[in-house]
Amino acid sequence: MKKYNKHLMTYIVLTAIAAALPLGRDVYVQHLLTLTLILAIYALSYNIIVGYMGLFSFGHQAFFGLGGYTIGLLSLGEASAGRSALPLSLAWPVWATLPASLLVCAIAGYVIGYVSLQMRGVYLGLVTLGFAMLIWMATINERHFTGGVSGVRGIPPFELTLPGLPTLELSSPFSFYYFALVLLVFTIYFISRLTKSRFGRALVALRENEERASALGVDAFKYYLMAFTIAATLAGLAGFAYSYYLRYITPTALGITFLWSAVIMVIIGGTGTLLGPVIGAFIFVFVPEVFRIAEELRLLLFGAALVVVIIFLPQGIYPSLVSLWDRFILRRQERKGIEGEISK
Amino acid sequence: MDWALFAQQVFYGLSNGMAYALFAIGLVVIFGILGIINVAHGEFYMMGAMIFSWLVAIQGVNLVVAAVIALAVGVIIGILSNRLVVQPIYGKPSFVLATFLATLGLSIFLANLATVVWGAFPINVTTPFSLVVRPGGIAIAGDRIVLFVIGGAVLWLLMQWMSKSLLGKQLQAAAQDAVSARLVGINLMRVYAIGFGLASVLAVVSGILMAPIWTSNPYMGPLVILKGFIVTIVAGMGNFRGAIIVGLLLGLVEAIFGQYVAVQYREAVGYGVMILVLLFKPEGLFRR
């Protein structure tokens, strides 16, 4: 119990520091931080598949985009008239679009997972990629329904009205940052509870040795499908935040570039860790910005940086930091021990 | 039914398919031997096409000389990539995922490097074969015939080399069972280096052959890499003959589907087939 409290305290401290980050910064940095948090949720959801399940999925971007598109299509209303070529004007409020987008992603995740989770390894990755590409193609081509390549424009700002409470309107990166922070904290809490549950332990057992876990009576397919659906739903949550934040969504959001970003964030940060993907998202957003000192070379440098990091820290940055810290602490303890002996 | 148009589509489909096959075969080599997906394969292909086009169209170098230089640079890039990017992480845990990211980083790097060196403007090459004949109303372009002839020859040589030469057999052996390959005394690291070199040569060859047909720019790699994935998977891992057949079929099916069914979904056919094959025949269509 005591240990749990200490843990909780750390997270509270971390959240407090995170909450203090955008204070006093200009909107540009606030925007980057907000983007980081949204992408961190997305990376965490991808980490469930890659890190905790130990499987490949190259189709995760589809769920991110589906979440975003659901918002886009359901929230358009009279206010967006003239700004969108779509004939839709459903004008659903936030409390309705949120469950809708999560539900769409959960169903999509369940269906795609059900079909493709019989595969393993690279094959699973490519079959999910196939599904994602099909969804992407349909989004581009069925423009009477999706807005085509120009995307959905004129998504109303995030506005939550609950009875008895003042209306919550988030129209600036600064205010959206705290909303995204709440979502991120929820996601981290949810995943940490999940991994500590019986379900999470079963997943880890499956990751370590699927045959043995299956022999012990773990229904691999059922667990994988469940986890895949959860990951898809969380990706939808990230897409939800993304869509309301930028207030505009294009097929890029479910295209292959968002697969690359997920892969980069999770692997650079550290697969199978709770905070690795968050660090990965930070790096993914901020490092290309740091390279803005040379606008034309920034992606060249970013590509090179990716290679270098993965060669020297193939486990990702977060686990390497932990082990570095380990060594540091150990050495200090050793030194202390020696000093202690000398003083005796 | 307009038969001339049908024949035209078959011709275009097959020549596109030849390009897919030629490109994919290098992916098949790497995927077969190392079990990894080389995302940067498209950029090897791009480097081949760009170096060749730049030398021929901008510098006025002789075709053959340009091709040789492009091949040489391609081999160097392939071997260096293997040495500097893949080998350092070989055998580490999560090797497959790590190489996926490392080669992704490499592909970003190479595409942007090419932009810095040559600019992103497309380079167009005309060769002495860039002419068109129209037997029976079907447009047959000389460059496509060259693609068929040289591409076919390269694929045939590759198959012969793979099945006849000791080195080719070593490559196959490493693909089939890495541990016993080491136990019979095969130097795995050397085989991997050769495999990577070979794959990049094949990518460069396909780049050179495609340059006069498709024009070259630094971002042409990602356009074909997904086709390569489809071919690799549908054919079955490490299956060369299958990859050639599937590549040709993919081009053909896309052209015919685009002509007679729905042109905007022609790309979907490949993915649909890939999904179905993986679900019902996961070892690939052409199991040897």
Added chain:
Amino acid sequence: MLKINNLNVHYGRVHALKDVSLEVKDGELVTLIGSNGAGKSTLLMTISGIKKPTSGVVEWEGIRIDKLPSHNIVSLGIVQVPEGRHLFPKMTVLENLELGACLSKDTGWNKQNIQRVCSYFEVLGQRMNQLAGTLSGGEQQMLAIGRALMANPKLLLLDEPSLGLAPLIMEDMAQVIRDLRKEEGIAILLVEQNAHLALELADRGFVLETGSIVVSGTADKLLNSKLVKKAYLGL
């Protein structure tokens, strides 16, 4: 010839071999018996250079080989026939044999060598162009040994050659092992679960339990040892 001193091998945190020391002399047949998971295969893989030891020394004819890559070890004459055969299933018998000799460049000599292998295993001669994956279990084992012989070994590491074989074929295999020793003077390190067979063939033996050698000695001595009798011979 082969000398192993205080060898330690880890798989992650699992200590697979603990201070193992043993020796195989010229032309000797030494057997290693032990139950499943005792570390027998790990020992062979370490000798072959597939698995790197955490500490200890493996010496072969006075040269340290524990840091050498596996192909160099093969070229020194230490060849392993791995457990479960590990053939190249999509290649023909002939190709498998050729790959066994992939370190030698002399093809004429290789042909002689193939004939030599066929003299031990006549069946293989009849199935030269069949895919290795389609052979029966016994034939596969023959091919695996044949492939190893193609490399002209001075020391053959045999890992469970009798596994999954019918008793009759097992007897054939035992005969081949005897012949190899007698006619070619090849030293053999034989790993077996079938302790009866192993000790019958061997000059000396070691018993490996959870990574440590617990008993060693001549085959006769082991056959009469209480521990071996109880645990491995089922007497």
Added chain:
Amino acid sequence: MRKRIYVLVAVVLAISILVPTIGCQPQEAVEKGKEPVKIGFALATTGPFSYDGLLEAQALAIAVERINNAGGILGGRMVEGVVRDHGYVTENAVTAVNKLIFDDKVDAIIGLEDTALIWAAEDIMHQAQVPYVEFGGNPPGWPEAADVGAFRIGFVMDQLVSGYFTYWVEKGVTSMVVAAPDTTFIVDSYSEVFVPFAEQYGIELFPLITYPVGTPDFLPQLAKGAAYDADLFLGVNFFNSEIPREMMGMQELGVPLYAKLFDIPTEETIVQVVDAAEGVIIPSMTAFVYDDNPVMTDFREAYAAKTGLPAPHYWTSNAWMAFHALVYGMEAAGVTGKGDLAAIDAGIKAASWRNLQGDPVQWTENGAIVYKNVILAQIQGGKFVKIGTIPAGPAPPDIYGKVLPPGTTDVGAKFPGE
């Protein structure tokens, strides 16, 4: 577990130290009224579209240098250009614009050469009261009448198309293939612009979606279009790298009359590809290139003096035009317009256009500066030759927001021989 916690705190602290270092630039004290006018250029300097972006950046740098050599604007204030890359990706465009406005603190923004990019970033710029000039692809109806301080230099799809239809109808064209890629918004505009005009002019239209979503070779699709056997094959495309391939394909397929709706990147490329094809006609939406316009003459001369090369047309000359519209507007308004969009709005609209006498541009109702004419150029004997001017036609009735029922653009519905 505890060390983990330390690591976390260390990382977060590192982040919080790193974050403020981004976006902190030393501010030099400058005499009030003499500080430079900062203009942000949001361009694609990386990615497949950098062939445009880098050229635009180059042209804009020359423009900035020239203005400064002439003594600057607004009573001697120098102009400072800040290039920020968006790589043609929507959320990167938002980032680049945020960087320009809140970190670089620019007075105005030029760039965002694509519909999706401007749509993603327009609200940010408008809320920050930063005037912006766009010079790329435009959806019909943008900017909206309410968008004070938002400008567009270039073409308007509907006027371009209507002028085009008038021209070809006169030439006796009664059927037309319109081949558009499936990755640009042109496909959307297709139903909104082409179909109403075709109905109006009585032209039979064969819609064709071509071009890659990752297809390296779209000749099968062009072959399909060629088989419609229409009087004119009209290529509509955005992705420049495809133009040479497209033209090669037309040549290969023996299409008799082939025209492009937009300009092409360089004369060299196009001539190299279609040297002998007399049937190929290219309209120039950057009409200035072939017109005797003082601003464009300046552009050609300044570019040649700096680089020794002929000036690239396409978006580059649009960028040049946009820059001058902005600085002349600032001059006329007497302010940069930042924080006071109405002033710059009036300024740009009232600008003397001192170098634009006889300018081939006009204002549209919603506040865009568009070309009055479309210049048609033909390749003759390895050179571009101006063959005529098409006056911009009227807009078709209610083209935007009018969504045609699904199936109208069903590709292949009218395929002959089926």
